[in-house]
Amino acid sequence: MQPLVPRNWMIALRGVAGHRMANAISYRSRQACRPWVLAAACLALYILATPSRAVPSFARQTGMACSACHTVFPELTPFGRAFKLNGYVLDNIKQITGIDTSDRQTLAINSLPPISMNLMISYTHTGQPLPDSAISGALAKDGDLLFPDQVSLFYAGKIADGLGAFVQLTYDGAEDHFGLDNTDIRYAHHFSFGGANGNNHELLLGVTVNNNPAVQDVWNSTPAWGYPFASSSVAPGEITSAKVDNGAGGFGQTVGGIGVYVWLDEHFYAEITNYDSAIPGGAHPLDSTQTNVVQGLAPYWRLAYEQRWDRNSLEVGVYGLDASTHPGGGTPLQGPTNKYKDAAADFQYQFIGENHSFTVLGTYIHESQTLDASVLDGFAANLHNDLHTLKVTGDYYYRRTIGGYLGYFDTSGSTDPTLYAPASVVGSNNGSPNTNGYIVEVDYLPWLNTKLSAQYVDYQKFNGGSTNYDGSGRNASNNNTFYALLWIAF
Amino acid sequence: MKSHDIIALAIISAMYIGAHAWAADVTDSLTDAQKATLHKTIETCGTCHGVNGRSVSPTFPNLAAQTAPYIEMQLHAFKDQTRADPDAQAYMWGMASPLSDATISGLAKYFSSEPAPPGRPGNPALIEQGKRLFQEGVPAQQIPPCATCHGAHAEGMASFPRLAGQHAPYLLKQLLVIQSVLRTAPVMHGVVKNLSKDQMEALVAYLESI
Numbered sequence: 001m002q003p004l005v006p007r008n009w010m011i012a013l014r015g016v017a018g019h020r021m022a023n024a025i026s027y028r029s030r031q032a033c034r035p036w037v038l039a040a041a042c043l044a045l046y047i048l049a050t051p052s053r054a055v056p057s058f059a060r061q062t063g064m065a066c067s068a069c070h071t072v073f074p075e076l077t078p079f080g081r082a083f084k085l086n087g088y089v090l091d092n093i094k095q096i097t098g099i100d101t102s103d104r105q106t107l108a109i110n111s112l113p114p115i116s117m118n119l120m121i122s123y124t125h126t127g128q129p130l131p132d133s134a135i136s137g138a139l140a141k142d143g144d145l146l147f148p149d150q151v152s153l154f155y156a157g158k159i160a161d162g163l164g165a166f167v168q169l170t171y172d173g174a175e176d177h178f179g180l181d182n183t184d185i186r187y188a189h190h191f192s193f194g195g196a197n198g199n200n201h202e203l204l205l206g207v208t209v210n211n212n213p214a215v216q217d218v219w220n221s222t223p224a225w226g227y228p229f230a231s232s233s234v235a236p237g238e239i240t241s242a243k244v245d246n247g248a249g250g251f252g253q254t255v256g257g258i259g260v261y262v263w264l265d266e267h268f269y270a271e272i273t274n275y276d277s278a279i280p281g282g283a284h285p286l287d288s289t290q291t292n293v294v295q296g297l298a299p300y301w302r303l304a305y306e307q308r309w310d311r312n313s314l315e316v317g318v319y320g321l322d323a324s325t326h327p328g329g330g331t332p333l334q335g336p337t338n339k340y341k342d343a344a345a346d347f348q349y350q351f352i353g354e355n356h357s358f359t360v361l362g363t364y365i366h367e368s369q370t371l372d373a374s375v376l377d378g379f380a381a382n383l384h385n386d387l388h389t390l391k392v393t394g395d396y397y398y399r400r401t402i403g404g405y406l407g408y409f410d411t412s413g414s415t416d417p418t419l420y421a422p423a424s425v426v427g428s429n430n431g432s433p434n435t436n437g438y439i440v441e442v443d444y445l446p447w448l449n450t451k452l453s454a455q456y457v458d459y460q461k462f463n464g465g466s467t468n469y470d471g472s473g474r475n476a477s478n479n480n481t482f483y484a485l486l487w488i489a490f
Numbered sequence: 491m492k493s494h495d496i497i498a499l500a501i502i503s504a505m506y507i508g509a510h511a512w513a514a515d516v517t518d519s520l521t522d523a524q525k526a527t528l529h530k531t532i533e534t535c536g537t538c539h540g541v542n543g544r545s546v547s548p549t550f551p552n553l554a555a556q557t558a559p560y561i562e563m564q565l566h567a568f569k570d571q572t573r574a575d576p577d578a579q580a581y582m583w584g585m586a587s588p589l590s591d592a593t594i595s596g597l598a599k600y601f602s603s604e605p606a607p608p609g610r611p612g613n614p615a616l617i618e619q620g621k622r623l624f625q626e627g628v629p630a631q632q633i634p635p636c637a638t639c640h641g642a643h644a645e646g647m648a649s650f651p652r653l654a655g656q657h658a659p660y661l662l663k664q665l666l667v668i669q670s671v672l673r674t675a676p677v678m679h680g681v682v683k684n685l686s687k688d689q690m691e692a693l694v695a696y697l698e699s700i
Contacts, residue, residue, distance in 0.1 A: 063584020308546040
């Protein structure tokens with residue numbers, strides 16, 4: 001999902017594990033010519049590419065309407081979850097097949113590729129204009145039209161029997177950049193065992209290769225596909241986030257992982273996926289000019305239970321990520337590392353009726369940080385920090401046509417005046433990452449693949465304060481954001 | 491007996507006889523490849539309708555113990571897009587389009603042989619009203635007894651579907667789309683023409699309960 005942090009700020013924030021640059025430079029100083037800043041900027045271009053949503057490729061492949069898999073895109077229905085877990089392979093269009101001499105199938109692809117596009121056009125208005133990026137004391141234009149906000153090209157569908165892919169290439173209007181976005185390639189196989197006459201167990205065993213922790217998840221309570229599904233890329237966003245989250249501190253699409261999952265009796269889900277850095281661009285093999293580089297492997301884990309009854313479904317689960325990283329950004333990729341242990345719980349209740357659908361979902365993430373490397377390099381004051389994140393959202397839609405959602409978000413954590421230092425707009429005056437507020441959105445979908453949205457983000461607290469939070473006189477409410485979006489998938 | 495009753499009876503009889511012939515056991519004649527396809531298709535159907543034909547969500551009907559001729563008829567109707575109610579278009583047109591005749595017959599045989607879902611209790615007064623409607627109809631409204639075609643216990647007869655134990659919201663939706671002719675069902679159009687929403691709700695409450 002698109003983080004609440006805007007692209008400009010993310011570039012600044014991501015410098016060293018989402019810490020160093022947030023403290024060292026302002027949003028404007030991203031234009032400085034230090035090589036590691038440029039490297040971080042390159043990195044951020046990829047990190048910030050917004051993940052995808054509903055994909056008409058799937059509708060074309062399956063012959064089913066969007067409403068089969070989505071309540072309102074991109075939120076998944078139980079069938080949508082099953083479709084994803086099964087590897088995106090359900091199809092109804094003519095196949096091009098091949099066999100070898102032992103009658104083994106060697107090819108089974110759609111006669112027409114499952115291609116589709118996404119177009120987003122947006123307008124952003126913040127409570128107070130942002131400072132000019134070049135002239136001190138001047139202000140940027142009040143309001144920003146992005147045409148496009150994003151344009152994405154998808155290959156989303158079957159590759160072979162049991163093997164499917166969700167691949168998104170995105171052009172980002174704010175960054176004027178085209179790159180690989182969220183990607184999930186998976187293989188799944190179905191087994192039945194233990195019993196007969198309806199008492200057998202159904203097991204789905206799958207393998208996923210993807211580039212963003214939790215992008216492979218099928219519930220919308222986890223970060224990668226969580227609310228808000230879209231948000232402004234040019235409004236200020238909070239200073240940090242947990243590694244498993246999709247904000248300034250998260251890995252985003254700078255990692256690559258392979259994992260296995262099981263889905264038992266359509267109730268129990270378990271997964272483990274190991275990630276390593278896969279940073280697009282910059283120096284390769286990765287070196288000190290890159291930032292936030294994973295040391296060893298970073299395992300992501302997930303357990304969930306889902307119960308369905310009538311038109312309802314309820315999921316409760318836990319997930320987490322353990323990662324050791326080198327800050328890089330001018331420091332060598334050897335020696336001490338920063339260690340992040342994320343442990344999270346989530347839930348999702350969903351009701352899908354003929355005319356009404358509503359969902360309540362949320363997650364709580366606790367991150368324990370041991371910052372040996374950042375303390376050594378002078379990027380952090382505390383050896384141990386904690387970060388807590390809470391997100392709760394409720395949505396409602398009438399006939400999948402009109403509706404919206406209300407959400408609450410809260411980030412709180414240890415005070416660290418070095419890690420969260422004052423900086424215009426993006427910094428913290430009191431060394432605190434604490435941010436909270438509400439988000440409300442109204443949506444109208446004249447067609448299932450066209451969404452008109454009006455969103456408002458209201459900050460009660462931003463980077464540790466309500467007033468003069470950044471040390472430059474900016475208030476939290478100055479970052480309140482109105483975001484209008486036309487979103488078309490075809 | 492009025493003339494339209496005679497016509498309806500003739501149509502019913504013809505469908506009944508035809509459906510019996512249709513229900514011939516074809517699974518035994520499947521090749522290994524066809525059996526593999528059938529097995530995979532059953533898994534796909536099970537995603538919504540339940541692996542054993544007993545679905546959780548009332549959006550998707552139970553298929554367990556449904557009559558084989560009815561399942562076959564409906565799958566063909568989805569495949570050739572002659573059944574065009576909203577859910578048929580959203581879900582089943584796509585699902586049914588790649589099915590071969592052999593797979594359709596195999597699916598019908600499989601799901602029809604699965605144990606029926608148990609009835610679910612509901613409002614006793616509503617159920618009682620629905621039971622009377624089902625068994626006796628409403629002569630004053632020219633609504634014939636449903637049991638005439640669907641069986642005394644709503645167990646279905648050949649191409650007339652089993653209704654017992656079916657999700658009430660699903661049945662209600664079908665009555666409504668048939669009444670509004672979003673779903674084409676020649677015999678049923680006349681039957682439900684004068685059926686009120688309240689009567690429908692009583693009827694489906696009874697059917698879900700047995």
